[in-house]
Amino acid sequence: xxxxxxxxxxxxxxxxxxPVEEAKYHAEVxxxxxxxxxxxxxxxxxxxxxxxxKQWKITSEDLIMMDNVLEAECGDRIRMEKxxxxxxxxxxxxxxxxxxKDLVRVEATVIEKTESWPKINMRFWKRHNYQRTKxxxxxxxxxxxxxxxxxxxxx
Amino acid sequence: MVLLSAPxxxxxxxxDRFWRVQExxxxxxxxxxxxxxxxxxxxxxxxxxxxxxxxxRREKKRFLRALWITRIEAASLxxxxxxxxxxxxxxxxxxxxxxxxxxxxxxYEPKTFKSLAALAQRRRQEGFLAALGxxxxxEGIFSRIVHHY
Numbered sequence: 387x388x389x390x391x392x393x394x395x396x397x398x399x400x401x402x403x404x405p406v407e408e409a410k411y412h413a414e415v416x417x418x419x420x421x422x423x424x425x426x427x428x429x430x431x432x433x434x435x436x437x438x439x440k441q442w443k444i445t446s447e448d449l450i451m452m453d454n455v456l457e458a459e460c461g462d463r464i465r466m467e468k469x470x471x472x473x474x475x476x477x478x479x480x481x482x483x484x485x486x487k488d489l490v491r492v493e494a495t496v497i498e499k500t501e502s503w504p505k506i507n508m509r510f511w512k513r514h515n516y517q518r519t520k521x522x523x524x525x526x527x528x529x530x531x532x533x534x535x536x537x538x539x540x541x
Numbered sequence: 542m543v544l545l546s547a548p549x550x551x552x553x554x555x556x557d558r559f560w561r562v563q564e565x566x567x568x569x570x571x572x573x574x575x576x577x578x579x580x581x582x583x584x585x586x587x588x589x590x591x592x593x594x595x596x597x598r599r600e601k602k603r604f605l606r607a608l609w610i611t612r613i614e615a616a617s618l619x620x621x622x623x624x625x626x627x628x629x630x631x632x633x634x635x636x637x638x639x640x641x642x643x644x645x646x647x648x649y650e651p652k653t654f655k656s657l658a659a660l661a662q663r664r665r666q667e668g669f670l671a672a673l674g675x676x677x678x679x680e681g682i683f684s685r686i687v688h689h690y
Contacts, residue, residue: 395673402668410578426659432650441642443649470638471646471653480655480660481639505598508591 416540419477424538428474431534433492436468436484444492448531456527458496464529466492473534479536491535498528609640616647620658622665630661633668 389394432445438452438500458464472479473519479485507520562580568590569583570578576582614624631638636657638646647654 395669397669398670402666402670434638434646441639443642443645470636470642473650473653475652478650478656480636480657482635506591507595508588509595510588510592519591 397496407494419479420538420540422477423540428476428536431472431474431536433469433473433490433534434471435466435492436470436501437466441470444530444531444534445532449497449531450494450531452527452529453502453524454527455499455525456496456529460496460499462496463532464494466494472534479540486539488539489537491533491534491537492527493534495532496527498526500526500528502526549662569624609644612644612647613640614631616654617658617661620655620662622658622662626665627658627661630664630668631657634660634664 399442414441430445432443435442435444438454438456440452442450442489444450456464469485469492470483471482472485472490479489486541490529502525504523509518510516565580565584565587566577567588571577572583572586574582577584610624613627617624618625631643638657643654643657646657
């Protein structure tokens with residue numbers, strides 16, 4: 387068959403590495419990271435957490451403010467379970483989409499429950515004598531992230 | 542003697558006009574020109590300012606998303622990937638980080654972003670290989686060579 391513009395695909399030809407060798411390499415990397423976590427050779431950990439329908443990039447001693455009410459009293463310790471990503475200087479653990487609960491532990495304390503500053507919602511049509519003003523104050527909660535811990539249970 | 546209606550010499554006159562005017566002027570104090578001092582000009586500017594801020598609160602979300610997308614595109618081009626390839630392959634590998642997070646990681650955690658780009662690139666290559674299938678060409682109809690004997 388003659389060669390046309392559609393004989394070969396428009397992307398350059400790709401060769402994937404050998405699966406057996408790749409599996410060995412992956413196992414090596416996982417063991418290394420496990421050892422690093424077990425010996426504690428990481429500095430500051432950061433985590434990406436899904437909380438209050440938003441994603442936050444947090445570290446320890448971090449303040450977070452969300453625009454809604456949390457059903458916990460001030461001073462309660464909270465554990466955030468939906469962790470998407472955890473990273474340190476030398477390694478990152480990416481969840482697909484979430485990381486296991488036995489791998490990461492993120493703790494936070496509720497500090498403050500206030501209302502936001504009065505935001506003004508105004509609708510105005512000119513020459514029609516139509517003017518509506520509404521003052522909205524959303525409830526807000528402030529959390530302090532206490533710790534992020536990881537445990538060496540990778541496989 | 543009980544009077545059922547008030548006499549005509551009793552008038553109810555506005556006593557707190559000053560505070561009603563100050564309520565509007567306090568929102569106009571940082572404006573430019575006479576509209577930060579004169580009530581008639583100020584009330585017009587303050588109304589427009591409130592309406593604009595209400596509408597802007599809805600558009601801020603669109604604007605920020607476009608900004609994140611621009612930043613992710615720039616960062617992924619540094620690693621040799623285009624934005625649609627990057628995002629689609631990340632989603633296919635079940636990594637559900639939103640654009641705000643990826644943009645923040647690209648700014649503050651460059652090593653993590655590099656690993657995400659490598660993940661997307663690898664998934665892309667696997668997708669190409671899966672699309673090729675067997676690697677055999679289908680038998681053509683118009684490209685069949687006809688022998689005239």
